Amino acid sequence: MTKFLAIIKREYIQRVRARMFIVSTIVLPLVMSLFGIVPAVVLSIDAGGPMRVAVVDQTGKIYTRLEEALVNDEQPAEQPDQFRSTPSVGGRSFVFEQVVSVGPDADEQRARLEQRLGNKEIDGYLILPPDFLQHGKAEFFNNNPGDVLSSRVLRSALNRALREQRLIEANVDPATRQGLFQPVDLQSVKMGASGEERDSGERFFLVFGVGFVMYLAILMYGQIILGAVIEEKETRIAEILFSSVKPFTLMMGKLVGVSLVALTQLLIWATAFGAFALYGVNLLASRGLKVNIPSVPLAHYVYFVLFFLLGYFIYATIYALVGSMVTTAQEGGQLAMPIILILVVSFYLFLPVSRSPDSSFSFWVSMIPFSAPVAMLVRIVAQTPPFWQIALSLLIGFGTVVAIMWIASRIYRVGMLMYGKRASIPEALRWARQA
Amino acid sequence: MTTDITVQLDRVSKRFGDFTAVKELSMTVRAGRVFGLLGPNGAGKTTTIRMIVNITAPDTGTIQLFGARIDPALQDRIGYLPEERGLYRRMKIVDQLRFFAELKNVRNVEKKIDEWLARVKLSEWKHKRSLELSKGMQQKIQFLTAVLHDPDLLILDEPFSGLDPINVELLKEIVLDLKRAGKTIIFSTHQMEVAERICDDICLLNRSQKVFEGSLREIKSSFGRNSVAVRCEGGDGVLDDPALVSKLVRHADEAQALLAQGADAQVLLRRLIDSGARIGKFEMVEPSLNDIFITKVTENA
Numbered sequence: 237m238t239k240f241l242a243i244i245k246r247e248y249i250q251r252v253r254a255r256m257f258i259v260s261t262i263v264l265p266l267v268m269s270l271f272g273i274v275p276a277v278v279l280s281i282d283a284g285g286p287m288r289v290a291v292v293d294q295t296g297k298i299y300t301r302l303e304e305a306l307v308n309d310e311q312p313a314e315q316p317d318q319f320r321s322t323p324s325v326g327g328r329s330f331v332f333e334q335v336v337s338v339g340p341d342a343d344e345q346r347a348r349l350e351q352r353l354g355n356k357e358i359d360g361y362l363i364l365p366p367d368f369l370q371h372g373k374a375e376f377f378n379n380n381p382g383d384v385l386s387s388r389v390l391r392s393a394l395n396r397a398l399r400e401q402r403l404i405e406a407n408v409d410p411a412t413r414q415g416l417f418q419p420v421d422l423q424s425v426k427m428g429a430s431g432e433e434r435d436s437g438e439r440f441f442l443v444f445g446v447g448f449v450m451y452l453a454i455l456m457y458g459q460i461i462l463g464a465v466i467e468e469k470e471t472r473i474a475e476i477l478f479s480s481v482k483p484f485t486l487m488m489g490k491l492v493g494v495s496l497v498a499l500t501q502l503l504i505w506a507t508a509f510g511a512f513a514l515y516g517v518n519l520l521a522s523r524g525l526k527v528n529i530p531s532v533p534l535a536h537y538v539y540f541v542l543f544f545l546l547g548y549f550i551y552a553t554i555y556a557l558v559g560s561m562v563t564t565a566q567e568g569g570q571l572a573m574p575i576i577l578i579l580v581v582s583f584y585l586f587l588p589v590s591r592s593p594d595s596s597f598s599f600w601v602s603m604i605p606f607s608a609p610v611a612m613l614v615r616i617v618a619q620t621p622p623f624w625q626i627a628l629s630l631l632i633g634f635g636t637v638v639a640i641m642w643i644a645s646r647i648y649r650v651g652m653l654m655y656g657k658r659a660s661i662p663e664a665l666r667w668a669r670q671a
Numbered sequence: 672m673t674t675d676i677t678v679q680l681d682r683v684s685k686r687f688g689d690f691t692a693v694k695e696l697s698m699t700v701r702a703g704r705v706f707g708l709l710g711p712n713g714a715g716k717t718t719t720i721r722m723i724v725n726i727t728a729p730d731t732g733t734i735q736l737f738g739a740r741i742d743p744a745l746q747d748r749i750g751y752l753p754e755e756r757g758l759y760r761r762m763k764i765v766d767q768l769r770f771f772a773e774l775k776n777v778r779n780v781e782k783k784i785d786e787w788l789a790r791v792k793l794s795e796w797k798h799k800r801s802l803e804l805s806k807g808m809q810q811k812i813q814f815l816t817a818v819l820h821d822p823d824l825l826i827l828d829e830p831f832s833g834l835d836p837i838n839v840e841l842l843k844e845i846v847l848d849l850k851r852a853g854k855t856i857i858f859s860t861h862q863m864e865v866a867e868r869i870c871d872d873i874c875l876l877n878r879s880q881k882v883f884e885g886s887l888r889e890i891k892s893s894f895g896r897n898s899v900a901v902r903c904e905g906g907d908g909v910l911d912d913p914a915l916v917s918k919l920v921r922h923a924d925e926a927q928a929l930l931a932q933g934a935d936a937q938v939l940l941r942r943l944i945d946s947g948a949r950i951g952k953f954e955m956v957e958p959s960l961n962d963i964f965i966t967k968v969t970e971n972a
Contacts, residue, residue: 242773250762471757476816479724479751480774482743653726655755 239481240489247493251460252500261501264452265508286329287386289378290349290361295368299334301397306330306389330390333358353379362390369405372398440590442532443617447586447610449505450544454609455579457498458551459572464490465559465652466568474652483649488641491552498548499541506537532617539616539626546633547609550640551575557644560651561659571658582607586614593619603629605636643668675702676738677824677855678723683732685718692718694879696732700824700857700872705850707870707887708859709964714876716859717754720826723857724751737823747775750822754829754859756813758801764788764812765797768819775820787815791841807834814842818849825849826857831865843869863960875964882967887960894963896955897930899939906948915939925952929962 251257293299335349349361360378368374374394376387396417403413468474477486554575562568585607589598593615602612602625612629615621650667651659659667678700685693693715700706708716721727722734725746734741737748758767765784772780788794791811793804801809810833817825827846831839846869850856860866866873873890875882883890901910902925910919910928915938918929930936940953958966 238776239774242770246762246766246770250759250766254761467760471760472753472755473757473759475721475726475753475755476751476757476771476813477774478726479749479753480746480771653721 240485243481243486243489244493244496247464247490248496251494251497257497257501260456261504265505286331287360288331288333288358289390290333290335290352290358292335292345292349292361292363294366295364297401298364298368298394298397299332301401302393303332305393305396305400306332330386335361349377353377369398369401439618443586443590443614446540446617447583447590447614449502450540450547450610450613451579451583453498453502453544454547454551455576457494457548458555458575458579460494460497461490461552462555462559462568462572463565464494465556465648466562466565469560469562469652469655470564472655478649478652483652484645487556487645487648491549491556494552495545495548498544502541502544536616540613542630543609543613543633546605546630546637549637550605550609550633551579553637553640553644557640557647557651557664560648561664563655563658567658578606582610585611589614590618594621599625603632605633608633676700677702677736678857679735680719680723681733681735683719683722683729683734685715685722685727685729691879693722693729696876696881698874698881698884700855702855703850703853704871705846705856705858705869707866707873708857708876709861709863709866709873709960710876710882711861714861715879716861716876717828719876720751720753720828720857720859724749724826747777747820748823750817750820750825752814752817752825752827752830754832756810758809758812758816760802761800763798763800764793764804767801767812768815771816772819775822777820780819783819783821787819790845791815807838810834811838811842814845818845822854824855824857826859828859829861830858831860831862863964867960873960875967877968882964890963891957894958894966896957898956898958898962899928899930899936900952900954900956901926901928901943901950902952903943903948903950906943906946906950909939909942909946909948912942915942927956929958 291299291302335345346363349358352358353361359380360376363375363377365371365373365375376390378386380386400413400417403416408416468477474486481489555572558571558575559568562571582601585601588595589601589611592598598611598615599621601607602615602621604611608629612621612626616626646668647664651664676699678698680696680698683693683696684691696715696719708719710716718727722729723736723741725741725743736742736745739745762770768784768787769780772778772783784797785794788797791814793808793811796804796808801812804812814827814830817827825846830842830846834842846856846858858866858870867887870887872884872886874884910916910926913931915931915934916928917931920927928939930939936955940950943950943953
């Protein structure tokens with residue numbers, strides 16, 4: 237037992253002291269928040285300035301409407317929440333220039349516009365034919381047909397302009413017109429035990445965040461185990477260790493030691509998250525930035541730890557097994573690929589599971605031990621299933637952990653002393669049977 | 672001489688699949704002596720040692736340690752320096768030594784660590800990480816991990832390979848000191864010259880089997896002085912005569928001649944003089960362990 241503790245202690249202290257641990261503890265939350273912010277920022281970067289568009293309005297009525305529509309589109313009357321995925325429709329701005337239609341001599345005018353387009357004086361030109369109001373057909377010429385975003389913004393603005401003009405011609409009064417354009421404000425409401433809870437996107441991000449942290453932590457700490465086992469094999473420390481402790485004690489000490497490192501890191505993150513929820517939100521609110529962080533019941537933290545440990549012990553044990561079979565880190569990486577694949581798939585399952593947490597599909601994937609950690613946790617956060625399901629999932633999971641550990645420890649003790657060549661899988665299975 | 676027995680193997684066999692690594696091996700390691708486990712690469716030395724330190728279990732046969740049936744608790748009384756050995760690259764030397772001592776259930780080793788580091792002249796490296804040490808320095812640290820917990824039985828598998836002569840001498844001194852302190856040492860190597868200098872008893876293994884076992888003295892005297900070291904000019908035809916010399920090894924300025932069965936060294940000397948060779952040296956010598964080994968192995972084959 238004291239030897240077991242010595243191994244845990246070494247594993248814990250060496251890792252928590254390492255620069256790697258400190259860096260990842262600080263950097264990961266930053267990276268995560270960047271994932272949230274960067275896409276919005278990047279999309280709002282208006283590379284190359286506003287798009288200059290020449291408009292040949294042969295109807296003579298649409299041009300002003302179009303300008304109005306674009307302004308309205310860019311500043312929506314009401315912003316439903318701070319998590320809009322495409323803020324200000326990509327932030328593409330336009331500068332319009334009205335070109336007076338010269339009637340019959342359209343071809344010559346067009347040639348002139350082509351020339352200006354070629355000289356880069358304008359970025360595109362839009363031709364609204366005289367029958368535009370009836371058929372709604374317009375042509376947009378530009379140098380960059382791949383700029384889907386701009387075309388989409390332009391199309392929606394044109395749509396609005398056209399509709400508005402048609403309504404005007406149908407003699408609809410301005411108040412009614414405005415009412416017609418009032419945007420929909422759809423809010424999904426989660427039914428909870430404590431009555432209803434307003435939900436406008438934050439919960440999705442919470443589900444995503446929790447699933448992602450779970451996936452990342454399992455992957456990261458699984459890889460750490462892989463590296464640790466390979467180090468002991470590569471540097472031939474294993475033989476000295478085995479002359480003092482049983483292979484099973486060594487493997488378990490390693491797994492438990494690293495799991496404590498992981499829990500330490502998760503605790504730091506949880507504390508930081510909690511502190512942000514308490515103080516950071518208020519601070520941001522006082523500067524006029526409203527952030528809603530959904531309240532997370534204490535039980536969810538407990539479940540998170542339980543399912544993290546479940547996922548960690550399943551995958552890390554397999555990683556330890558793989559590490560004992562290979563001779564170099566590269567070989568380890570190759571042999572670990574299928575494991576990562578399973579892990580990635582189980583992470584992406586969070587999408588269908590979060591969409592319908594009580595479907596039978598969600599039920600089954602949250603019972604399969606390899607996908608349960610992410611899937612069950614996503615279910616708990618999205619729509620807490622009955623307790624027996626959670627308990628059953630944990631029971632199946634930890635039963636699997638015991639089985640995997642039993643097999644792994646047998647392969648591990650043979651594998652760790654095999655130098656020279658990588659063990660094949662049938663070979664490893666034979667060790668498991670014989671040992 | 673003490674009659675206490677530290678390690679006793681009784682008809683021990685170990686197979687890996689179709690390959691027999693150790694076959695029906697019986698041997699006795701007496702307390703307070705340096706026991707050489709010798710043999711070429713692949714003879715089964717490492718497998719035998721792994722069974723003694725309880726890393727692997729024999730398929731058949733029994734092993735007794737300190738007079739008791741082998742048991743994990745007895746591992747703490749053994750210090751083992753494997754041939755394949757290493758250190759944690761990023762761990763400080765002092766932390767590694769403390770860790771390896773803890774794995775032997777030994778605590779409060781700070782003072783001992785300082786003493787041992789001073790002994791191997793690595794005190795100033797105490798707080799360095801092992802990747803900063805040269806290979807020779809690392810090897811001395813590895814040696815310390817085997818002796819720090821003051822074991823009664825020390826097993827050293829090729830402890831001197833790759834060390835410079837000064838450090839070989841340093842470690843040899845320590846091994847002999849430990850022997851004087853009453854520790855038992857099993858010393859495994861394929862370098863016969865090294866074994867010859869420090870072993871009291873030897874056991875020769877070849878192809879998974881024991882070739883012979885006993886005290887180095889007895890073995891040598893049982894072989895008799897049937898070797899001659901010769902330094903002479905001319906007389907080549909005499910030394911090449913198979914009736915007199917069964918094996919001739921030429922070194923830089925002298926030759927070692929193993930006398931043929933029934934040949935007399937005096938006859939050899941007379942024939943050399945008669946042939947007109949100028950003799951600088953003619954000395955009866957003990958056979959080297961290497962010669963004994965080669966003779967024994969070819970006898971058995």
